[in-house]
Amino acid sequence: MTPKYARISKHSRLALLALLITTVAGCALNPLSVPVTYQPASNIAPVQGASSVHVHVVGEDQRADKTSVGQYGNNPSATSNNVIDTARDAVQSELQARGFVIDSAPASTIVRVQVQRLSGHFFSSLIFSSYTAELIMHVEVQSPGKAIAYSQSFDETDTYHPSAFASVSDDFGAALSGALTKGVAKLFDDPAFTAALIARR
Secondary structure, three states, X not given: OOOHHHHOOHHHHHHHHHHHHHHHHHHHHOOEEEOOOOOOOOOOOOOOOHHHOEEEEEEEEOOOOOOOOEEEOOEEEEEOOOHHHHHHHHHHHHHHHOOOEEOOOOOOEEEEEEEEEEEEEEEEOOOOEEXXXXXXXXXXXXXXXXXXXXXXXXXXXXXXXXXXXXXXXXXXXXXXXXXXXXXXXXXXOOHHHHHHHHOOO
């Protein structure tokens, strides 16, 4: 007697195979969703004269690929939040911590945060694995008189070694967030940036 499983029709087998291929292909193309976050620095001393400076922070997305932040294996990775808003808010929070007044009025000094690249990748060997991310960010300060008082690019990388209990998404996000944190820190470590804001007129 022929077993029941052997009597599966040729059409049924083909349909099952097609479903399996579609499922695998869908998983391979489904982007990994990763968070990009920023934790403001603590114990920041106010900048002398900052309380009289009104600043409007603008974020601009200048990435060649605005939909991806890298690869995990064969899977593209996309952020679960808005990268440009996060970068803008990071700079804005640091300015506020130093005493600058955030104000979108026309007479305010403009700080333009241009994200040109934020991308990461996963590396694995027999010894260790890691996530590495790169941020390329350009920042300009435009005075109320429309003159460019400051213009500087920052290229920062961060490598994160995954923990045993975190998810792939969190680990990838930690590397991207680390690169952003380094870029913002480098900006505020540049005395010319603060000087351009204070001498806005």
